Amino acid sequence: MSITYLEAIREAQAKALREDPAVFIYGQDIAKFGGAFKATKNLARDFPGRVLDSPISEDAMMGMAIGAAIDGMRPIVEMQFADFSSLAFNQIINQAATHFWRTGVPCPLVVRLPSGGTAGSGPFHSQSVEAIYSHYPGLVILTPATVGDAYSMLLEAITLNDPVLFCEHKFLYYHLKADRLPEDRLPIGKARIVRSGLHATVVTYSAMLHESLRAAVELQKDGYEIEVVDLRSVKPLDTDTVLASVARTGRLLAVGEAFPWGGVTAEVVARVASEGFHLLDAPPRRLNSKDTPIPYHPNLWSVHRPTAASIESAIRELLKQ
Amino acid sequence: MSITYLEAIREAQAKALREDPAVFIYGQDIAKFGGAFKATKNLARDFPGRVLDSPISEDAMMGMAIGAAIDGMRPIVEMQFADFSSLAFNQIINQAATHFWRTGVPCPLVVRLPSGGTAGSGPFHSQSVEAIYSHYPGLVILTPATVGDAYSMLLEAITLNDPVLFCEHKFLYYHLKADRLPEDRLPIGKARIVRSGLHATVVTYSAMLHESLRAAVELQKDGYEIEVVDLRSVKPLDTDTVLASVARTGRLLAVGEAFPWGGVTAEVVARVASEGFHLLDAPPRRLNSKDTPIPYHPNLWSVHRPTAASIESAIRELLKQ
Amino acid sequence: MMHTATITGGAATPTITSERFIEGFRWMLLSRTVEDKISALYTAGKIVGGVYLGRGQEAFSAALAMALRPGRDIFAPLIRDQAGRMAFGEPVIDTLRTYLGSVLGPMRGRDGNIHRGMPSNGVPAMISHLGSTISVVCGMLMARRFRGEQGIVGAATIGDGGTSTGACHEALNLAAVEKLPLILAVANNQFAYSTPVSRQFACENLADRACGYGMEGHTVDGTDLAACLAVFEKAVSRARSGSGPQLVVGKLLRLCGHGEHDDASYVPAEVRTRPENRDCLHAARQTMLENGWATPRELETMEAEAYETVQDAVSRAQRDPVPDASRETWAALASHWLIEGGKQ
Amino acid sequence: MMHTATITGGAATPTITSERFIEGFRWMLLSRTVEDKISALYTAGKIVGGVYLGRGQEAFSAALAMALRPGRDIFAPLIRDQAGRMAFGEPVIDTLRTYLGSVLGPMRGRDGNIHRGMPSNGVPAMISHLGSTISVVCGMLMARRFRGEQGIVGAATIGDGGTSTGACHEALNLAAVEKLPLILAVANNQFAYSTPVSRQFACENLADRACGYGMEGHTVDGTDLAACLAVFEKAVSRARSGSGPQLVVGKLLRLCGHGEHDDASYVPAEVRTRPENRDCLHAARQTMLENGWATPRELETMEAEAYETVQDAVSRAQRDPVPDASRETWAALASHWLIEGGKQ
Ligand SMILES: Cc1ncc(C[n+]2csc(CCOP(=O)(O)OP(=O)(O)O)c2C)c(N)n1
Ligand SMILES: Cc1ncc(C[n+]2csc(CCOP(=O)(O)OP(=O)(O)O)c2C)c(N)n1
Ligand SMILES: [Mg+2]
Numbered sequence A, B: 001m002s003i004t005y006l007e008a009i010r011e012a013q014a015k016a017l018r019e020d021p022a023v024f025i026y027g028q029d030i031a032k033f034g035g036a037f038k039a040t041k042n043l044a045r046d047f048p049g050r051v052l053d054s055p056i057s058e059d060a061m062m063g064m065a066i067g068a069a070i071d072g073m074r075p076i077v078e079m080q081f082a083d084f085s086s087l088a089f090n091q092i093i094n095q096a097a098t099h100f101w102r103t104g105v106p107c108p109l110v111v112r113l114p115s116g117g118t119a120g121s122g123p124f125h126s127q128s129v130e131a132i133y134s135h136y137p138g139l140v141i142l143t144p145a146t147v148g149d150a151y152s153m154l155l156e157a158i159t160l161n162d163p164v165l166f167c168e169h170k171f172l173y174y175h176l177k178a179d180r181l182p183e184d185r186l187p188i189g190k191a192r193i194v195r196s197g198l199h200a201t202v203v204t205y206s207a208m209l210h211e212s213l214r215a216a217v218e219l220q221k222d223g224y225e226i227e228v229v230d231l232r233s234v235k236p237l238d239t240d241t242v243l244a245s246v247a248r249t250g251r252l253l254a255v256g257e258a259f260p261w262g263g264v265t266a267e268v269v270a271r272v273a274s275e276g277f278h279l280l281d282a283p284p285r286r287l288n289s290k291d292t293p294i295p296y297h298p299n300l301w302s303v304h305r306p307t308a309a310s311i312e313s314a315i316r317e318l319l320k321q
Numbered sequence C, D: 001m002m003h004t005a006t007i008t009g010g011a012a013t014p015t016i017t018s019e020r021f022i023e024g025f026r027w028m029l030l031s032r033t034v035e036d037k038i039s040a041l042y043t044a045g046k047i048v049g050g051v052y053l054g055r056g057q058e059a060f061s062a063a064l065a066m067a068l069r070p071g072r073d074i075f076a077p078l079i080r081d082q083a084g085r086m087a088f089g090e091p092v093i094d095t096l097r098t099y100l101g102s103v104l105g106p107m108r109g110r111d112g113n114i115h116r117g118m119p120s121n122g123v124p125a126m127i128s129h130l131g132s133t134i135s136v137v138c139g140m141l142m143a144r145r146f147r148g149e150q151g152i153v154g155a156a157t158i159g160d161g162g163t164s165t166g167a168c169h170e171a172l173n174l175a176a177v178e179k180l181p182l183i184l185a186v187a188n189n190q191f192a193y194s195t196p197v198s199r200q201f202a203c204e205n206l207a208d209r210a211c212g213y214g215m216e217g218h219t220v221d222g223t224d225l226a227a228c229l230a231v232f233e234k235a236v237s238r239a240r241s242g243s244g245p246q247l248v249v250g251k252l253l254r255l256c257g258h259g260e261h262d263d264a265s266y267v268p269a270e271v272r273t274r275p276e277n278r279d280c281l282h283a284a285r286q287t288m289l290e291n292g293w294a295t296p297r298e299l300e301t302m303e304a305e306a307y308e309t310v311q312d313a314v315s316r317a318q319r320d321p322v323p324d325a326s327r328e329t330w331a332a333l334a335s336h337w338l339i340e341g342g343k344q
């Protein structure tokens, strides 16, 4: 048996619906239709009345989920694309994120954000939004890169008493497969060393993990041992694991698919520079997308985002220094 | 004669209205009433039909400005508080910011964002939003810290053919005074070395410039010469001026009033670590607000944000390393 | 589906007993007394932050809350609902503690003035962004529905200006699609801060929006306590009995500045003096006397009692400890183990 | 203020000449032909990205655009407006270039399919976020008003689902307050992607929202070309003559999937077969024959001409250069000197 990243997300939701009557799912086209990506396929059938189609009202969808959450439910909201969460932005950062701190009443909910670029999707169906939400206090931002994490992190997210933004990468939905769902699970907040190495550390997350691993395999051929760290959650960000890796390798490249100004790569490099300055044998580097909207045409898109090739050459630069 | 930061903003708008018939201003309570902070006082009287009260509709206010901008006008939108721009977020990052790149047609507009904390204003009337907008391609983000910059940067912003977010700090509105409006003007995109020094560089912007200068004065008493750089615009960010300063001092503290994850201080430290690694004699440091919503009570607020005192001790730490 | 775009309060039949009217009057009086005190404290520089009052809106606000069941229903007040807050069970001391910055207040100094709330008592703590709380009430109602709780009603209030927000539209539409027992009470006080309704909307009556959502609409003279009690009793009972969301629009005038920092000089004298813009408290007082529901002396006693209650709360709140930053946990997450330790 | 919540297309008097009808039919036919071709290219894997078609909405879309003056008025199409786009002046080659990823298309490969636009010709380039373009049209109309240009009309289109967005509400309200010559054409095709209108709104007729804004509302059978031509001529002339914004709701059925990836199996057969859900193109064809406005042979010629036009555009676009990343400027700012040089 083999299970995809997308199926893992569906299974996690099914398990949560089965085990906790407080869980329900709200989103556009998610009930009978099973969602634009089929992440809720059959869930409306199997859990009648608990998987509901919403109007095209991201602000109210989010506000409704917040109201249900502070009244004892554990809502899951599916945004049809992460890009549309810009319309729920206010409810997320000002209502959900501040609620526990302001009132002492927790706001346990999960917003599922189909994120990241795929060929031909263009500026409004490709965005990675982890940076803007991570900037705000009161939110947990998850960026699973594996089938196992998609499953176990979503399950754990649903049990947290805080608002969680679950950035699931569309590029991994169908491509990424595993033989089974994980028994083990690394808790939210811990990064994972996916590949150990000696010469440089690549810190990354989500789809860029796989591009980075490909780059590491290429460099292996020239005898370079590249350590690859998967952050898994970008807020909180597991600085300790990152520092431990840099302590071993002395070199750091932070890779992300999001826009270059600010964001995860800036935060990672800034933390290592501040807290692990003396561990560094060379200037830390960053690799992000280009600073333009995400192009629609694959010829442009494939150059706009980091790829195994551009990551490989960035690492080669890093190794030269 | 003496002019405040707020009056400079009003004067700049008056001059722009006088000199360019394409300029108009749109916002809540800005016409007869002159705005919540009186930044448009008398402008509706002096420029009939060009300073208009809007409904409480941030999304439509912004969309309207975008439509006018792509059709040849140069709108200025006043958000009553920067915090409410969360409701114009989608129009700003997806419509305004992408327009020139997508269509080749410029979208020249300025969004005035009364920003930052003041005592007793609480979580929703105190926010600094520069980080979230800087993350997106296609926008210019300005953070004037002086009366002169408030005036000349706003005037220059109105002439740019791009969407500009003008983060004006409410704490400076009335407190900050100058004898006259500037003749000279440093162009947008250039940082200013406000105080030159030898032992450490503080890179900051907006209201935190003044807290940092106070800290520098304190440290002067112990013989420490602290160089203080005012970024003025956080996107684009003048890395060259920052690097030149760090080259002189060998030490960097980045100070911002915004939330700690990501943002200007992360971007500054990451750039210096990547591009000026060998200029650094000590680990670069950051100082931001605490990672909670902005407290309403002054006892909490004064500890939540960086102050001259907390900046001073951060610099002392930095000098010890 | 019934589209009653304009039921006038008067026509909304439930007749109001003297007991009910007197109770409403007492809440209005207490509200006015609390707010006069807060206003005085503000002038004296004793208040932390801004002050926004509900003068002239006490009848509309109290009547809404009185139609609800404290502890069981949901009431989401906004900035002019001091009367409704108290009628729904908020102790006067909570009001004063919040304004005077006591750490014992419901928001512990973290948030202030009109942002106070008690979600576990069915009172969400409003954020400033107008319109955003209506969908939150929808969600609380959905939660009750999921749990099979019957006959719950949730009410939110908003002003004429707040109806221009996208959030308000999305929430009303969602409530109508789910046929939720939601009451939206629109206090049309003719101004949004300084902006007159002529710059806010172009329809004749905001209640005309009801039929566009497939919900029931009601209009009432917001200065007439009896009419307000009647219209809200009717709207709430219709919502409770499954008729779906109800839009109630009250016409009145804000009898103060937007906040106490604002002299409201933009409100034309001729508007202030229009009979329909009368003070609802004076009107209710008149009704009490005319119907012999209270003698002038009894009214004085009521006023004295209200004054006592407020004075007592003020002096207690003034003795309270203020927030101490060194004791503040700075914890924005309930999952404390996920809080990033000053990693700056 | 006039509140005509339901003028039926028929009653909207301007009588339609045969010339007008035939012109409309030609746009509908060309649109259907283009979209059939794009659909075939999609199936053949020749299209970059998704494909969203306007099958069944050609009459409504073409009639709106025909009531406007290309080059002078404003037309903001959405995802089902191939017919309207062409009737407003979009060359067929622009359509094909965009879908086939030619760098010579209006979006130069930076954006695709239905996002193409020509703001300088009065055609904004839609972003995906539904509802967001309506206020942009308001702004374009404000710009014309500021410059003193008279008699301009701006039209935006939206679907039944898009009416649930806050952006749609805020823009309509703003247009009403400013009394802008805005037409909002709502194509109620009974589904938003897979979601039936019963989960989208609870009112009987979306045109009932007009009076809540103080704007005029019109309802029309979107499968009836003559009725569509008439209702838009009327609405546009009212907007042009200063009667403020107009809401026109067309009832019809989407005769394809949401996109070409979608088989629309969620649309019940009994819905597809209802007479009122007929294909507007077949109906118009019938009318042409019945009124003797065209013989069967003339119709065949028209079809052949449309086919030629499309084939020609396809083969030209297929010979076009595709985007070359090495020639891309990666410039998101018009102020090139402010662009950060790969500072990463
Ligand atoms: C979305 C949003 N924009 C702007 C503001 C700033 N603001 C606070 S109160 C107010 C006026 C509200 O008017 P109205 O809704 O009529 O309520 P009233 O004050 O008259 O009771 C404004 C503009 C806000 N709170 N929320
Ligand atoms: C604000 C927003 N949310 C979600 C989407 C995703 N989406 C694209 S089209 C669509 C359905 C639109 O339905 P409708 O408005 O009825 O137009 P139709 O497709 O029927 O023409 C959805 C949900 C979007 N584009 N914008
Ligand atoms: Mg009002």
Ligand SMILES: [Mg+2]
Pocket: D159, D160, D161, D187, D188, D189, D190, D191, D192, D193
């Ligand atoms: Mg539809």
